[in-house]
Amino acid sequence: MPSAGWAKEILFVARDLKDQQAVWLPREVVLQRSTDFTEPLIFRFDNPTARTHVFEAPGLLESIEENGVHITRPIRITIAPEESGQILVDRTQITTDARTGTNEPVRYRFYCPLHRADDDTGGTIIIGQ
Numbered sequence: 001m002p003s004a005g006w007a008k009e010i011l012f013v014a015r016d017l018k019d020q021q022a023v024w025l026p027r028e029v030v031l032q033r034s035t036d037f038t039e040p041l042i043f044r045f046d047n048p049t050a051r052t053h054v055f056e057a058p059g060l061l062e063s064i065e066e067n068g069v070h071i072t073r074p075i076r077i078t079i080a081p082e083e084s085g086q087i088l089v090d091r092t093q094i095t096t097d098a099r100t101g102t103n104e105p106v107r108y109r110f111y112c113p114l115h116r117a118d119d120d121t122g123g124t125i126i127i128g129q
Ligand SMILES: [Cu+2]
Pocket: 022, 052, 053, 054, 112, 113, 114, 115
C-alpha cells in the first residue's frame, strides 16, 4: 500500500454515540480537485472503539489490484475494534461525476451502515473544482 509522503491522506475515526449508534469523524471533508488530486488520494480509518464499524460511501469507488489486474469496487470497508485500515480512492469516478454536473461541488455521503440512526444523513465528502 502507498505510504505517507506522496499521497493526500484523509483520516476517519469511528466514534460511538448513545443508543448504539456510531459515526465516522470528521463529519465533513472538503477537497479541491485542482490541488488535492495531484497525488493519490488515500482514505485511512481508525477504530478506537470496542465494536466493529463499517465505512460505506455510496458512489465512491476504491482502486485495488487483484492478481495483477487493476479494478475498482464500491467503498465499503470493515474495521474491527482497535484496528485501522486504508484504501486508495478511485479519482477517475469522481472526475466523471464532476463532469456530468455543472460547476457545483460533487458530494458523497458516508456512514456506518451497522450503527446508523434512522434520521442520520451521514457525513459528507465535498469535492470542488
Ligand atoms: Cu458501526
